Amino acid sequence: MIHTFFFSYLRLTYTGLSCTQQNGATQFNANEAPATYRSRPPPGALRALEAENKFDIELYSRALKYVSKKIEPFEENNKDVFL
Amino acid sequence: MSCIILLLFLLAITSATRQEPLPILDSEWNFGATSRRATLHNDSSDTQAFLDEPAARKKNYQSKNILPTKEELTAGPAPIKRIFLRRMRKAGSTTVFGFLLAIMKDYSSSPAVARSSNITFDRMEYSSLNLGCLFGSAPLLTKPYGTVFLVTHLREPLSRINSEYWFAGPGKTIGVANESLWAEWIALSRPLPGGGALRITSMGAGFNAGIYFDNYYTRMLTGACGNCAVGKKLDPATGFGPVTGCSSHTKAFPFVNVTREKFYTAVDILEHYFDAVLILEWFRRPSLNAWLQATLERQLGLPRGSLKRHTLGHMRIGSNTANAKLKTEASPIY
Numbered sequence: 382m383i384h385t386f387f388f389s390y391l392r393l394t395y396t397g398l399s400c401t402q403q404n405g406a407t408q409f410n411a412n413e414a415p416a417t418y419r420s421r422p423p424p425g426a427l428r429a430l431e432a433e434n435k436f437d438i439e440l441y442s443r444a445l446k447y448v449s450k451k452i453e454p455f456e457e458n459n460k461d462v463f464l
Numbered sequence: 465m466s467c468i469i470l471l472l473f474l475l476a477i478t479s480a481t482r483q484e485p486l487p488i489l490d491s492e493w494n495f496g497a498t499s500r501r502a503t504l505h506n507d508s509s510d511t512q513a514f515l516d517e518p519a520a521r522k523k524n525y526q527s528k529n530i531l532p533t534k535e536e537l538t539a540g541p542a543p544i545k546r547i548f549l550r551r552m553r554k555a556g557s558t559t560v561f562g563f564l565l566a567i568m569k570d571y572s573s574s575p576a577v578a579r580s581s582n583i584t585f586d587r588m589e590y591s592s593l594n595l596g597c598l599f600g601s602a603p604l605l606t607k608p609y610g611t612v613f614l615v616t617h618l619r620e621p622l623s624r625i626n627s628e629y630w631f632a633g634p635g636k637t638i639g640v641a642n643e644s645l646w647a648e649w650i651a652l653s654r655p656l657p658g659g660g661a662l663r664i665t666s667m668g669a670g671f672n673a674g675i676y677f678d679n680y681y682t683r684m685l686t687g688a689c690g691n692c693a694v695g696k697k698l699d700p701a702t703g704f705g706p707v708t709g710c711s712s713h714t715k716a717f718p719f720v721n722v723t724r725e726k727f728y729t730a731v732d733i734l735e736h737y738f739d740a741v742l743i744l745e746w747f748r749r750p751s752l753n754a755w756l757q758a759t760l761e762r763q764l765g766l767p768r769g770s771l772k773r774h775t776l777g778h779m780r781i782g783s784n785t786a787n788a789k790l791k792t793e794a795s796p797i798y
Contacts, residue, residue, distance in 0.1 A: 421622070421626060422625075422641065422646055423642060423643045423646060425643045425646075425647070426646035426647065429646075429650065430625055430650075431622065433650075433678040434621050434625070434678055434680075435679075436679040436682045436722055436724070436726070436730075437678075437681045437682055439727065440618070440681055440727065440730055440731065441619075441620060441681070443731065444618050444734065445743060447734075447735070447741065448741055448742070448743050448746070452749075452751050452752055452755050455751065455758070456751040456755075459751075459754070462754070
């Protein structure tokens, strides 16, 4: 039980640290598509998915830039809070 | 003993890196200059598939004037009366849902709000948001129903599919992933010549998750599932009603191919109708959270700081939380 607790905590802390490091206001880099899932599909399936889902991949890519452009002026104009 | 020491060390690190809460200032949030208006249209990425597109076709595409603007359809800048969440499966929708429930809870208990000024909260998960939902015979954005705040959220698409596989698809039931299982899962969801798909047909109407769809976001935003008809039970008070034919968990789900035109329609819809497009990978960023909350405060007609500070990074709700009652009260639209 203590092991379960320990490893759960370790995982939570790891996640927390990663997120804290990313929380900086200047790190809205829309050109870097975030990779969120460590366990990706096997290579053959991944290639098929990439080919089939090209519209969604493009939509997401544009949305990253779109959202960051909306947030950045807000961030910039509220520097007293974010920077 | 060593475990305990390590635990204490990790606790110390966590507390040292914890973010301070945002200060609430007296002045209004500054949303930035309008000249830097964000757009989805002129910002194509370098995705190879789009580089392959014929230049002439790109040039001739005039998507911005095809759909009516939200301003033309809605009550204008008046405070919002409804919040509509276009949920995207396995893309943080429970988190966004929890966030909005908390906002609604704050709103209804705020002393700045008259008791008669209730807002409604609608969500859609398993159906596609076809154009008939936005305007036309099943209006989401029409003046009689007041101003609607539309929210949706995206996650990196292949991560979303992977999550669907593991948490609702074959990964959940079989517990392994290999090339053949993935290929089978994808193939089973292929449309049949007469409509529907093998997997959906065999699983029946109760099967509402774990299905693979290519270009899921585009489908869910544009109704790329055939010609949808409006259900008969349209609620005159809200303008909402069940939309038949677009539900992804029924045998009747009619597949159509997602085309480039559908993609551009999705771009239009996201840009022109949605007040907030959230990115799952940025849910923990303070500025995204503050922007969302400030936007909601402004559009709800509340002074800055009226709502408690909520963060998307911590809003996942379960059935045992205090929000469970509210969760059941928010109206689902399938």
